[in-house]
Amino acid sequence: MTATTSPWQRVLHHRLFWPVVALVVLLAANTVNRPSFLSIRVQDGHLFGALINLLKNGAPLLLVALGMTLVIATRGIDLSVGAVVAISGAVALSFIASAPDPGSITTVLVAVGIALALSFVLGVWNGFLVSVLGIQPIIATLVLMTAGRGVAMLITGGQITTVNSAPFKAIGSGFWFGLPVAVILAAVVFTAVALLTRRTALGMLIESVGINPEASRLAGVKARNITWTVYAVSALFAGLAGLMISSNVMAADANNAGLFIELDAILAVVIGGTSLAGGKFSLSGTLVGVLVIQTLTLTVTMLGISPSVTPLFKAIVVIAVCLAQSPKMRDVVAARRRRAARTPAQTAEVTA
Amino acid sequence: MSTVKTPTPTSPREPGNEPSTAAGTSAGMARRFATRVRLDRRYLPVVGTFVVLALMLAVGGSRYENFLSGRVISNLFINNSFLIVLAVGMTFVILTGGIDLSVGAVVALSGITAASLLQSGWPAAVVIPLVVLIGTVLGLVVGIMVHVFDIQPFIATLAAMFLARGLCYVISLESIPITDETFVSIASWSQQLGPEWRVTTAVVVALVVVAVAFYLLHYTQFGRTVYAIGGGEQSAMLMGLPVARTKVLVYVVSGTCAGIGGLLFAMFSRSGYSLTGVGMELDAIAAVVIGGTLLTGGTGFVLGSVLGVLVLGLIQTIITFEGTLSSWWTKIVIGALLLLFVILQRVLVVRRR
Numbered sequence: 001m002t003a004t005t006s007p008w009q010r011v012l013h014h015r016l017f018w019p020v021v022a023l024v025v026l027l028a029a030n031t032v033n034r035p036s037f038l039s040i041r042v043q044d045g046h047l048f049g050a051l052i053n054l055l056k057n058g059a060p061l062l063l064v065a066l067g068m069t070l071v072i073a074t075r076g077i078d079l080s081v082g083a084v085v086a087i088s089g090a091v092a093l094s095f096i097a098s099a100p101d102p103g104s105i106t107t108v109l110v111a112v113g114i115a116l117a118l119s120f121v122l123g124v125w126n127g128f129l130v131s132v133l134g135i136q137p138i139i140a141t142l143v144l145m146t147a148g149r150g151v152a153m154l155i156t157g158g159q160i161t162t163v164n165s166a167p168f169k170a171i172g173s174g175f176w177f178g179l180p181v182a183v184i185l186a187a188v189v190f191t192a193v194a195l196l197t198r199r200t201a202l203g204m205l206i207e208s209v210g211i212n213p214e215a216s217r218l219a220g221v222k223a224r225n226i227t228w229t230v231y232a233v234s235a236l237f238a239g240l241a242g243l244m245i246s247s248n249v250m251a252a253d254a255n256n257a258g259l260f261i262e263l264d265a266i267l268a269v270v271i272g273g274t275s276l277a278g279g280k281f282s283l284s285g286t287l288v289g290v291l292v293i294q295t296l297t298l299t300v301t302m303l304g305i306s307p308s309v310t311p312l313f314k315a316i317v318v319i320a321v322c323l324a325q326s327p328k329m330r331d332v333v334a335a336r337r338r339r340a341a342r343t344p345a346q347t348a349e350v351t352a
Numbered sequence: 353m354s355t356v357k358t359p360t361p362t363s364p365r366e367p368g369n370e371p372s373t374a375a376g377t378s379a380g381m382a383r384r385f386a387t388r389v390r391l392d393r394r395y396l397p398v399v400g401t402f403v404v405l406a407l408m409l410a411v412g413g414s415r416y417e418n419f420l421s422g423r424v425i426s427n428l429f430i431n432n433s434f435l436i437v438l439a440v441g442m443t444f445v446i447l448t449g450g451i452d453l454s455v456g457a458v459v460a461l462s463g464i465t466a467a468s469l470l471q472s473g474w475p476a477a478v479v480i481p482l483v484v485l486i487g488t489v490l491g492l493v494v495g496i497m498v499h500v501f502d503i504q505p506f507i508a509t510l511a512a513m514f515l516a517r518g519l520c521y522v523i524s525l526e527s528i529p530i531t532d533e534t535f536v537s538i539a540s541w542s543q544q545l546g547p548e549w550r551v552t553t554a555v556v557v558a559l560v561v562v563a564v565a566f567y568l569l570h571y572t573q574f575g576r577t578v579y580a581i582g583g584g585e586q587s588a589m590l591m592g593l594p595v596a597r598t599k600v601l602v603y604v605v606s607g608t609c610a611g612i613g614g615l616l617f618a619m620f621s622r623s624g625y626s627l628t629g630v631g632m633e634l635d636a637i638a639a640v641v642i643g644g645t646l647l648t649g650g651t652g653f654v655l656g657s658v659l660g661v662l663v664l665g666l667i668q669t670i671i672t673f674e675g676t677l678s679s680w681w682t683k684i685v686i687g688a689l690l691l692l693f694v695i696l697q698r699v700l701v702v703r704r705r
Binding site (some may be wrong): 077129133134135136138139140142143144145146147148149150151153154158254263266267270276277306308309310311312313314315316318319322323326327328329 | 451497500501502503504506507508510511512513514515517518519521522525626634637638641647648678679680681682683684686687688690691694695698
């Protein structure tokens, strides 16, 4: 960005301009529909309100999308996160259900530990297929996506496991310092990832692997380890998201837990401006993308439209954002502006 | 088509190599077989699929009575006819190096549109071409998004998937039964071939689609351009091939196949339901990959994909025959088989270099 551009143009050409516009429009539509939408009240020392619920329900998606962002930055994709969500919930709840004392904190901590460790192992498996065997990411993770739900069913024995355990319930619907635990967990993970990738060289190394794995290897970057790590991390985050989702309903449904969450996560990443071609990622973009999707889902419900129709609106948003971001469309718009102003549109080239 | 080139006489360097000595693992057999008949490398994955299919038939035949009967094999085709059509369409897209995630949702959309139009009294003669056309139009939209606007196939077809699924819910949330006489009589037509074999309308349609696809891929300029794009888009363009048109057309082909698949599924289930075909695109992709088509594009055969569908169907059949295994083993076995084939392909690619 050159100094000659005006602040307004800088805002207009920012990568996140259109996604943020979409978010603001959605929030405004909700406020018009129900003026109390933006209000947040304090009750029993906890914050309550539609916005807090929005953040709470979006926490699992944010976790999955964060992992997905890192994977996509290395020019990969992780289709297995939905299956990992199901497996993680199934393992944790089966362990708690079979434990002698489901309400004790120790039981819950062990259950969480086992679930997260297993998710990590599944991620290591994905990473092994991609980085060591060199299988295409989409097909390598498709293996686990297909088999994973079968494994989750195997763990729960085809039943929907339900438990009653106060400490486990806290993960999905508890409050700390007046905020939902899920939101705090997601915020901590987001900050940690942001610090690790943007305050150290790690983010740049991930991007270099995404641009050209071979060249970065020759330049001394441990490309294989980085690729391996992002898949492990992605599955670990998915495992945590699985704990949140299963804790929210206190049930492990091997068939439906985290169904299509991989698609929502990919959508969020793409809306946030991270290209599927790899080599570039934006964590704040992913955050905005998650909020857009979550608000969209909420809006559809609040406007009294059947929630099943949500995919239609998601499709419209994705198509609109993708078209707005596509180079062809930018060229067309830039050319029209150039003709109108009869001056070389430098800004378009600068941002491109 | 024979998957093996005409067997040439034993190679001159090893005149004493007798065919009967080929014993051992299937992989070892395939390799020895390959060196002896100078099998084209391109056919190796398909031969692998064929070996797996034969092994499954042999194991099933030895374990269960009545397994190797015309009835079981006929049912294999009848129950999987829609998947065969989907896999054929998917093969075109994957050959160019793309992917189509929308087919499952398009199946549901075309099925539920057919059911709802028939319910409101439209004649079957209008409805049937119309719902196939829905698939074609959606495919065209995807093709334009992919080619003109340079959106990645994964995202463009994902959007189409959400679009089609959302439209399904707009049409109806409940399952709509199909009672139209013409449609039902078409759907329930079947022809006995001998005492055990049987074909239905769906099987005939599927086989016709396979034949047309085979002709298109191997005997037309369009087919050769599809392979050329998969091999290298830049080179195909430099060769003066109609890359733009072909890239849009493969999605049209896949969309049309999904429309036909939806129609066949509606015939199969005698109803339209907005939740049908969830995850069906993954079955189609799995079938194509198991059938030996490389996801990077450029290598693969329609008949391989058909074999892939049969392998998937046979897993289901064996698990049904076994009786004691729970249904989720199907998913686990499919995943394991997918892994096996992907690794096999990877080994082949590495050895070629």
